[in-house]
Ligand SMILES: Nc1nc2c(ncn2[C@@H]2O[C@H](COP(=O)(O)OP(=O)(O)O)[C@@H](O)[C@H]2O)c(=O)[nH]1
């Protein structure tokens with residue numbers, strides 16, 4: 001059961017310390033207001049966070065859909081308590097906005113492939129795609145650009161060409177959930193036991209695409225526990241979906257504000273053409289402005305480098321710098337405060353235990 005969700009020998013090996021504590025591994029299918037639906041070897045269970053984990057999670061480490069966790073199961077009650085979050089291989093973070101949201105919000109974890117969805121119909125913003133590409137590469141995740149709603153009479157070929165020009169080699173597909181066009185091509189990228197995440201603005205057709213890929217099997221499992229009579233929680237959707245051929249797909253709510261978190265490597269990959277050009281400037285520390293022998297200025301002059309793309313690159317660089325600076329003092333002070341408080345609690349707890357020894 002758990003192998004279907006991507007559980008591996010390597011994960012099992014890491015899990016030994018938790019197994020020794022009587023915990024079992026689980027993968028988060030959906031998270032809603034602090035309540036979880038998880039897949040375990042005992043079947044699907046409803047779960048809550050252990051108090052200690054909820055406390056630690058102030059650091060922004062709440063389990064989310066796709067996460068592996070260690071749980072104390074109560075199979076007879078169909079429930080479990082999540083005790084530990086296992087280390088993530090990748091995570092997608094939505095840039096936080098508003099006070100107190102210094103860290104950003106993780107929206108998907110442990111994915112292998114990112115499907116960057118944009119509608120052929122609207123919302124085709126190459127600049128936004130560049131951001132998504134940067135975020136995927138920075139996470140070590142393979143991006144695939146999925147242009148949706150190919151049935152709406154738009155010349156997909158022309159747009160695919162335009163997108164390929166900024167895709168830096170990532171595959172670009174056009175699909176339609178209505179006619180089924182392009183779905184076989186997409187399926188070929190979704191391998192059994194591997195997890196793909198769908199990213200893109202709300203309304204581009206992500207959930208419809210998951211349904212089209214899942215077919216009847218998904219409809220049958222869509223309605224997970226709605227047993228509210230005994231005060232249990234109601235979950236009407238799932239985010240992590242097991243597709244009929246064994247691939248996993250993570251549907252996320254709108255990602256309008258997917259930010260760049262600790263990007264850097266990702267930006268370089270997404271703009272490898274610009275970085276290569278910059279390497280050809282005569283001066284090592286060229287400001288790409290009025291310096292003689294500037295390869296960027298030359299490429300802009302001939303049109304070999306698109307001015308909008310150059311501008312987007314500059315904007316990303318400035319944003320990264322801003323985020324890095326912004327993060328430092330405050331986030332560090334906050335981290336310190338949390339650690340001090342936790343140590344205090346820990347010492348009090350040790351004292352309390354001593355008394356009972
Ligand atoms: N014509 C057409 N409409 C689609 C397609 N996929 C989704 N839609 C419509 O787009 C709207 C938003 O779809 P939804 O899956 O909820 O988008 P999400 O917010 O990205 O999950 C709905 O009205 C869908 O019926 C498609 O392939 N073709």
Ligand SMILES: [Mg+2]
Nearest residue numbers: 206207252253
């Ligand atoms: Mg949706």
Ligand SMILES: [Zn+2]
Nearest residue numbers: 281286288294
């Ligand atoms: Zn230059």
